[in-house]
Amino acid sequence: MTSNAQQMQHAPGLGTWRNQYGSLLEIAQHEADGRVSGTYRSETGATGTYPASGWIGEAHDGNRPFALAVQWRPLDSDVIDPGWHWVSVMAGVLYAGTHLQVLHGLVASGPFDAVELGEPGVYSETLTFDRMTGPVPAVRAAVPQVSSRSAVGMRGVQNGWIESMDYTYNEFGTVSGTLTTRDGAQLVLLGFTDPSPDRELQSVALTALERAPDGRMRAIGVGGFFDCHARQATLERFTARAVAHGNRYAGVSVARETLAVEFVERACSVT
Numbered sequence: 001m002t003s004n005a006q007q008m009q010h011a012p013g014l015g016t017w018r019n020q021y022g023s024l025l026e027i028a029q030h031e032a033d034g035r036v037s038g039t040y041r042s043e044t045g046a047t048g049t050y051p052a053s054g055w056i057g058e059a060h061d062g063n064r065p066f067a068l069a070v071q072w073r074p075l076d077s078d079v080i081d082p083g084w085h086w087v088s089v090m091a092g093v094l095y096a097g098t099h100l101q102v103l104h105g106l107v108a109s110g111p112f113d114a115v116e117l118g119e120p121g122v123y124s125e126t127l128t129f130d131r132m133t134g135p136v137p138a139v140r141a142a143v144p145q146v147s148s149r150s151a152v153g154m155r156g157v158q159n160g161w162i163e164s165m166d167y168t169y170n171e172f173g174t175v176s177g178t179l180t181t182r183d184g185a186q187l188v189l190l191g192f193t194d195p196s197p198d199r200e201l202q203s204v205a206l207t208a209l210e211r212a213p214d215g216r217m218r219a220i221g222v223g224g225f226f227d228c229h230a231r232q233a234t235l236e237r238f239t240a241r242a243v244a245h246g247n248r249y250a251g252v253s254v255a256r257e258t259l260a261v262e263f264v265e266r267a268c269s270v271t
Contacts, residue, residue, distance in 0.1 A: 057217030
């Protein structure tokens with residue numbers, strides 16, 4: 001039988017992580033290809049259990065690149081507030097399996113008085129998580145299983161890193177698809193979007209994992225907005241590299257991507 005310690009060694013992201021605000025990230029699954037999933041329990045502005053998914057890359061000198069998307073539509077509550085339309089993207093480094101530091105981009109598509117946000121934006125802050133001791137937790141609330149899906153296709157209109165993105169999402173906002181880079185690499189996309197925007201901006205947070213030309217893995221987080229009227233996406237791209245802890249200021253770079261929406265199937269119908 002595989003012990004909990006052995007399981008943690010082979011899948012170093014598994015477990016519960018607490019940040020400086022007391023919020024908990026629980027990674028319940030870590031697949032062989034690097035994808036992770038679990039839940040996020042916030043203690044800042046929103047209270048509930050929220051789905052999370054993303055990637056952890058191969059280690060370099062003991063550290064791993066990390067990217068995660070969070071959907072701020074709670075799994076354990078039916079109380080609707082403006083935060084239901086938001087998502088988050090996090091990108092950073094898992095240091096030696098015990099310490100996680102990320103640049104967090106909160107994709108807020110509209111105002112929310114409770115957290116003092118008056119306008120849309122990608123609000124960024126550095127979050128630091130430490131691993132909590134104890135057994136690997138089970139996900140406390142399951143993501144709804146829904147079959148109906150909407151499709152989105154985007155093409156880059158500026159000389160950015162992204163050539164195109166093609167993805168589908170279900171009625172809960174869970175995204176899966178493909179990102180193609182300018183160099184022709186095709187990456188698996190995981191993340192979330194607002195499935196029922198209440199204004200012209202549809203928030204989106206996506207993650208991917210790529211192997212850079214130097215052979216090292218990079219974790220990609222993309223967060224921003226699809227403008228339903230202009231049919232254009234403006235996204236912030238966070239690229240995480242497995243740097244040494246002493247060089248953590250160089251762990252995540254940020255760039256802007258602008259893409260034109262080429263097709264939308266049952267998507268972005270403002271409620």
